[in-house]
Amino acid sequence: MTETDLATAVRAAVDHWMQTTALAQRHAEMANPAALSATLGAAVERNLMLGGHTPAAARGFVSQAAHRHLQNVFDPVELIDTPQGFFPVPDTGATMAGRAAVLAVHGALNLETISYATENDGNLFVNLVAMPGDGAFAEKSRKSMRGHTDGVSFPFNGEDDAEDVRIAPSPDLVTLVGLRNPMNVPTNLMPLADVLATMLPDDIDELKKPQYSIRSQKTFVQGMKRILGKELVVVDEPVLKDVAGGTYVRYSHSAVVPSEMGGLAEQAANNLEAVCNRVAVPVVVQPGDILIINNRLSLHGRGEVGEDVGGQSRWLLRAYALDTSNLATYKRHLGDRPPHILYP
Structure with a gap:
């Protein structure tokens, strides 16, 4: 199976x-x-x-890869000016088709499209756009972004937070939808396999030790304080975790720090950052494309977006996917919230 095979099947469905x-x-x-x-x-x-590929083959094709770039899976037509905030996503022909393509991919992979109440009010799809103004979110939206995984303070799938079992896992996939990208701003991907192949064994060993504190990423902080009454910070956690068949990663330069500064743990984290910069693979998500990023097997960042806001400026959508086949019901908000909104 190739990316083109999967993209063609998604395109036909959409x-x-x-x-x-x-x-x-x-x-x-x-x-x-x-x-x-x-x-x-x-x-x-x-x-x-019809093309001779089994659904199981498609699931393995995606789940075992750091990323998959599906090109031209929908028509990016009927667009309005680029929004200037994370949400709402406007209803146009392109945004409808793009969201349908994401739901199609996630459905074929037997994954649920999910969100978290603590980020962007639980919106299932959000705009990734440059924002006006001088605040932290606005300035960050126009800059480049270093390598990270999303939902970094949440546990891996199948694990519980040490203090609150209701905390849901971080997403398995981060899926990006291309609507506009006039300056060809790249999404920079850092496949974990390439990172580990470049790092020293001693650094890898340090990153596997439970000696790091992990804070909530900025987009989650306000929601954490509203729902939990405080920012979620987990302590004595590893950055790398060996699992059946490989190794997983959870990392963000701005959110992960060693429990004790100045030692081998800090050195390993710094070396991880440097290696990520060296192995980064730029992928330009063009209008009509979908980029599937494995949030366990790859870190991701982006190039500098620039100062253009609104109008015809860069516009991606983002969604999360998770294998919820064994997810406990209490890890969802439920009540008056849609079932796809996870806790917190």
Whole structure:
């Protein structure tokens, strides 16, 4: 199987949905993302089988890779000016098709598209755009971004937070949707396999020790304080974790620090940062593309976005996916919140 094979199957499913549903129906179905994801995912599976590929092969093709770049999976037409905030995502032909493509991919992989109440008010899809103003979020939105994994203060899937078992896992996948990218700003990918192949064994050993404190990333902090009453900080955690068949990573330069500064743990973290910069692979997400990033097997960042805001400036969407087949019900908010919103 190739990326083109999967992209072609997704494109056919999305095109059929866009062409055979009225606008009102698309709105209604998008309001039930789990059902739509299952429907579109089944269509992707049928398309793959027509091409001689099994759904299991597709799942392995994605889950075992640091990233997959699916090009031209939807038509980026009927766009308005680029938004100037994380949410809401405007309803246009392109944003509908792009979101449908994400739901189709996640459905075919047997993953649930999820969000967290502590980030962006639990919105399932968010805009990645340059923002106006001088605040921390605005300035960061226009700058480059170093290598990190998303939801870094949350545990790996299948594990519990040491102090609060309700805390849900970090996402398995980070999925980006290309709507506009006039300056060809790259998403920089740092495959963990390449990172580990370059690092010294002693540094790798240090990163596997439970000797790091991990804070919430900035987009989560306000929500953490609102829901938990404080920022989520976990202590005595490793950056790297050996699992069946490989090694996982959770890291963010701005959120992960050694419990004791000045020693081998700090040196290993600094060397990890340096290696990430050396092995980074730039991928330009063009309009109509989807970039699937494995949040366990790759770190990611981006090039400098620039000062252009609104208008025809860069516009991506972002969504998360998680294998929730064994997720405890109490790790969801539920109540008056949609089921896809996880705790906290």
